[in-house]
Amino acid sequence: MDPTITTPRPHRWTREEFLQMIDLGWFHDKRVELIGGEVIEMAAQFDLHLAAITATADALRLAFGSGYWVRAQGSLDLSPHSIPSPDLAVVPGSHRGAGRTIAQSALLVVEVSDTTLADDRYHKASLYAAGGITDYWIVNLVQRQLEVYRDPVADGTQLFGFRYNSRTILDPSDKVSPLAAPQASITVADLLP
Amino acid sequence: METTEPWPLRWSLKDYYRLCHEEWFLERRVQLIAGAIWEFGPSHNYHDAGVTLTQDELRKAFGEGYWVRVHGSLDVSDSSVPDPDLAVIAGSPRQYRTQGNPETALLVVEVSEATLWFDRDPKASLYASAKVADYWIVNLVQRQLELYRDPVADSTQLFGFRYNSRPILDPPDTVSPLAAPQASITVADLLP
Numbered sequence: 001m002d003p004t005i006t007t008p009r010p011h012r013w014t015r016e017e018f019l020q021m022i023d024l025g026w027f028h029d030k031r032v033e034l035i036g037g038e039v040i041e042m043a044a045q046f047d048l049h050l051a052a053i054t055a056t057a058d059a060l061r062l063a064f065g066s067g068y069w070v071r072a073q074g075s076l077d078l079s080p081h082s083i084p085s086p087d088l089a090v091v092p093g094s095h096r097g098a099g100r101t102i103a104q105s106a107l108l109v110v111e112v113s114d115t116t117l118a119d120d121r122y123h124k125a126s127l128y129a130a131g132g133i134t135d136y137w138i139v140n141l142v143q144r145q146l147e148v149y150r151d152p153v154a155d156g157t158q159l160f161g162f163r164y165n166s167r168t169i170l171d172p173s174d175k176v177s178p179l180a181a182p183q184a185s186i187t188v189a190d191l192l193p
Numbered sequence: 194m195e196t197t198e199p200w201p202l203r204w205s206l207k208d209y210y211r212l213c214h215e216e217w218f219l220e221r222r223v224q225l226i227a228g229a230i231w232e233f234g235p236s237h238n239y240h241d242a243g244v245t246l247t248q249d250e251l252r253k254a255f256g257e258g259y260w261v262r263v264h265g266s267l268d269v270s271d272s273s274v275p276d277p278d279l280a281v282i283a284g285s286p287r288q289y290r291t292q293g294n295p296e297t298a299l300l301v302v303e304v305s306e307a308t309l310w311f312d313r314d315p316k317a318s319l320y321a322s323a324k325v326a327d328y329w330i331v332n333l334v335q336r337q338l339e340l341y342r343d344p345v346a347d348s349t350q351l352f353g354f355r356y357n358s359r360p361i362l363d364p365p366d367t368v369s370p371l372a373a374p375q376a377s378i379t380v381a382d383l384l385p
Contacts, residue, residue, distance in 0.1 A: 002221065005234035008311045011223055012232075024215070032202060039202040115198050 012037025012081055019083075019102075035127065036159065037081035043115070051193035052112040052139050053087050059191055060090055060108070063177075063184035068107075069095045076109070077102040078131035079160070084124065087112045090180070107180035109133045114141040122159070125149055129162035135179040136164065139191050146170040146188045150179065203228030206271050226315060227351060228272040234307065242385035243304035243331050244278050250383060251281055251300070254369075254376035259299075260286050267301075268294045269323040273352075275316065277301045281372065297323045299372035306333040314351070317341050321354035327371040328356065331383050338362040338380045342371065 013021075018034040021027065031042040053072055060070045071089045078084065089106035109128050111120040120138050128136045129152035138147040149164035170176055172189035204212070209225040212218065222233040244263060251261045262280045269275060280298035301320050303312040312330050320328045321344035328341040341356035362368055364381035 002232070003235055005232055007307045008231050008233050010232070011218075011221070011230040017217065027202075030202070033199075040199045041202045043198050043200075119199065 010038060013039060014080055015077060015083055031085070033075070033085045034081065034083040035123070042085065046114075048141060048193055049112055049114060052141060052191065055193055056088055056110055056112065056139055056191045059186050060088065060110075060178070063181045063186055064090055065181075067092065067094070068181075069093055071095075071103070071106075075102050076106060076131070077104045078127060082127055082131070082160075084127060086110065086124075086128075090178070105131070106133055108135045108137065108178050110137045110139060112139045112141065117142060121147070126155075126158040126160040126163055129153070129158075129164050130160035137176075141192070144172060144192055146174070146176060146191060148176060201229065203272060204230060206268060206274055209274055222276075224266075224276050225272070225274040226319065231311075239333060239385055240304055240306055243333055243383065246385060247279055247302055247304060247331055247383045250378045251279060251302070251370070254373045254378055255281055256373075258285065259283060259373075260289070262298075266294045267298060267323065268296050269319060273319055275319060277316075277320075278304045281370070298325055300327040300329070300370050301325045302329045302331060304331040304333065309334060313339075318347075318350040318352040318355055321345075321350075321356050322352035329368075333384070336364060336384055338366070338368060338383060340368065 013034060015034065018039070033040050033042060057070050057072055064070065069091050071091065073085050073087055074089060075083050075085050076089055083102065086109045088110040089103065090108040091103050091106050111124060113120045117140065125136060132152065134150060134152065136149040140147055148168040148170060149166070151165035152162050153165045154161060155163040170188045172192060174188050175185045176188060177185055204225060205228070206225065209230070223230050224233070248261055248263055255261065260282050262282065264276050264278060265280060266274050266276050267280060279302040281300040282295050282298050303316065305312045309332065317328060324344060326342065326344065330339040330341070332339055340358070340360045340362065343357035344354050345357045346353060347355040362380045364384060366380050367377045368380060369377055
């Protein structure tokens with residue numbers, strides 16, 4: 001019995017349990033992620049969303065060059081209770097030689113947002129800030145802007161205890177450089193379908 | 194994939210029993226409510242005394258031919274398997290040698306302290322949807338008995354039903370279960 005539970009609350013799965021359930025075939029017909037101990041079923045994707053992921057992945061590959069792996073919708077192991085699958089995550093190294101492991105950090109995380117904007121701005125931002133992601137972008141398909149979140153700081157009022165201190169909104173004609181690829185310059189319009 | 198937005202995975206009754214069988218919830222008290230697995234804290238003497246006292250009174254009130262189940266599961270629907278503190282069903286325990294659980298009960302009782310909000314809502318709506326005609330909350334906070342009767346459809350509620358009649362009884366009051374109308378139980382006898 002968990003003595004910390006004083007009132008009914010949703011059961012929280014740990015990352016170990018979640019990974020074990022995947023091995024046992026629990027989610028074989030679904031796309032799921034673990035967010036704050038809750039198994040979340042991911043939405044169907046429209047072409048617009050997927051087009052933005054492809055455009056952004058292309059731009060990031062150019063910006064980072066060889067020696068980095070731009071992962072599309074791969075799992076990221078962030079906390080005892082969260083294994084999200086961000087739309088894009090850039091990690092050092094190559095996809096060659098990858099094993100049965102899950103990346104535990106990323107240099108840059110990107111979410112492409114149309115229907116999930118509120119979730120990506122608040123819950124996911126807090127989750128990635130807590131996971132030590134220093135550069136988090138939202139490709140906002142609704143306003144056709146890029147939202148850049150940087151400088152993660154502790155904030156007990158947030159869902160995962162952290163938030164980003166800096167939030168910059170960029171328009172299609174603006175340019176952005178990833179923190180981990182400062183020599184590169186990406187035009188925001190190139191990320192938008 | 195049918196949704197266009199992410200959504201917490203809904204577990205089915207079948208999933209839930211498989212999870213229990215695979216021992217994911219050892220040392221935990223869980224119930225499936227509306228497709229979500231809810232976890233409950235450890236119980237304690239005050240609560241358990243209320244359960245035992247109520248069990249004794251219900252055994253006397255119903256007599257032979259009824260089974261007063263303690264913490265047994267009810268297979269209410271494909272997405273809900275609650276474990277009420279007490280549930281009275283017709284027949285003796287030996288008639289139930291099969292696997293599985295009843296889908297409803299003549300009387301359901303929750304003994305409530307930390308779970309009061311949960312037992313009033315969503316559980317009242319859940320039991321109303323299961324056609325439980327008589328639902329009691331032994332309220333250990335206010336030391337009262339809350340009666341919930343006359344389940345009616347109400348689409349604004351989580352499970353599409355609510356109880357139309359909700360009288361509140363004090364310790365000196367007496368109550369008769371709907372399914373044992375000849376019996377009379379003093380509310381004080383249910384309270385530790």
